[in-house]
Amino acid sequence: MGNNSYGQCGRKVVENEIYSESHKVHRMQDFDGQVVQVACGQDHSLFLTDKGEVYSCGWGADGQTGLGHYNITSAPTKLGGDLAGVNVVQVATYGDCCLAVSADGSLFGWGNSEYLQLASVTDSTQVNVPRRLPFSGVGQVKQAACGGTGCAVLNGEGHVFVWGYGILGKGPNLVETALPEMIPPTLFGLTELNPEVRVSRIRCGLSHFAALTDRGELFVWGKNIRGCLGIGRLEDQYFPWRVRLRSAGWGVRVHSAAGQQGSLPPGPGASQMPPAAGTGESPGGASHRPGPVRL
Template identity: 50%
Template sequence: MKTVSRSFSTTVSHFVKRKYPVNPEDAKQLPTFQYPISSSSDRRVYSWGLAEHGALGNREKSRNRFVQRPSRLQFAEKHKVVDVACGYGFTAFAVNNKEKYKVFGCGINTDSQIGYHAPHRDHPLGLVLAPAPVELPLSHPESTKVKQLAAGRAHLVVLTDQEGVFTLGNNAYGQCGRRIVVDEQYSGSQIIHHIPHLGGNKVKTVQCGQDHSMFITEKGEVFACGWGADGQTGLGHFKTEWQPSRVIGDVQGVNIVKVASTADCNLALSDEGDVFGWGNTEYGQLGCDEDVQQQNTARFVESCRPLGKIVDVAAGGSFCLVVNDAGDVFVWGYGILGKGPNVDQSNKPTHIPSTLFGRNEFEPDTKVVSVSAGLSHLSAVTNHGTLYTWGRNRDGCLGLGHTKDQFFPLKVAVGARVLKVSCGVDHTVALCQPFV
């Protein structure tokens, strides 16, 4: 962190000379104060929720069962963290440096989803209690940068800027994009799979569901692999597929810029603000007919058409969430949707009042710019960097200082400007920028 020294000696000395004449040598001894001033590239990381599995990244906190309020992660003070991803009980951090290690992980590691780690004080019983380096087989570690991370139930996907994609962890359904090995042992595994490109194009975005993975290429095409029992791979069938293949349906010929998933339902967003979906639609998440519960090809979500241009999407375990360019948030599906305790299901997108996200006559320009979701909790970030959460508050994962469920969006007391939020099953991590 940069610091700037500002001396008040001159001002104080002038005042002293006028009112109380003193020796100039004494005035030189007046204190000089240093005020910390952050760079625009400085980052902080806060975590909260279930702590005992180590996913919060603080070994001391792991002695507690859970942490109910955002806790600043000291690891991020030593490393320039550029991305975070929460899996099912584990967390991965991407750092920007010229050293060997670009990714660190902590939490549950029973399937080597955060790399191979020999038994140690900080990672007993398949748990890594403090961020530990993940050794990626990079050809040029000094120049390669990690652009994005994505985490599933027990696997991790790492996207680099010039060496493609790396996957590690459980591959029982082909979610790592490599051939399935029957009875493969994932505990203590050192296998890291490399995917240089897909369809002859570089991958620009990655995303994980529960046991499947999705990739967006520079041409805006979506590829998927993994478990397909609910049609979540979007390949036109319900079988397991290890080879990353192009998702078919209404997304073909469309420039997709983002895909979202937490479990078995997927949403995709185009550069024109259109929304597409495939996978599990048991709770009406995809706006299909009531008789349809699994959609195995991508379909345009017609119910989002009247909402205007969509700028962000999120998909939880049984609900979906979108925000339009006016900063209005819409939610549908089943669960605690943010509309109060009496509304737990909606087949169509329903608007959450903007006043609940801080828009009022004193701050009329306030609007939500991004949304995210875990299995059963949701979050939204405004253009002022303010975080709001709601939903099922499992082990304090909402960061509100208690463990009661929250039926309306409520502001989280994070001591920094929130840039990105990653929601797991029972914990949450926020990547932030200091206010000053």
């Protein structure tokens, strides 16, 4: 359900349909298997089935549907290319670039490459079929994340690698790279006293990143639009910074969700409270400190 201007909801585009007033829920039955994950991009959608197959629909002008063309597709269609016969376990997208992780730890990509996301396999800025990304030194990929201009992967050792363009997490000097660079594990809390700390999950918003450790600590970095990083200030953050939750003893136990201009770190249930003086609410109602919310 939602905006179907380009068929991203998996149904035929209806000319002049007013999506803001639409409550139409469309059931899609175009899959060979059960859908186990859905990832939504700017104007396209990806679907992963329990058979490890990837389907897509929506806007394809940058090749983000991965179907070998640049047209609109209104019905979920199975991807081929380098994904043919591959058992995929995760898909990721946000803007117009897409990544997929296979069961054996390989990484695949397609879609927009204006910001070097797929420059390891092509000089083209648009890739309309999935390509295997031959990244050496990364190891087995466990999870991938796509932002608007940057990408990240998490390997089996709990290390985070980033590439693309923007604030990538290794300080202000790294703005652009076509090959993944590892963010030092010490920035996620690894020390001699805490040698077992590992990153367990990663997420991307449009221009910011989030990483969750196995200790339940949330780290963020990137563009801090309207305080979306939740770090208590409005400046951009150039390397991972631990988010301090307002209630003592909280830990992020499930996952973090990073959106276009906001992030949500789940914690123990509590009623939403208005921020007190000095707690980080900026003029206009934007808060740059996390507060408890009942979900």
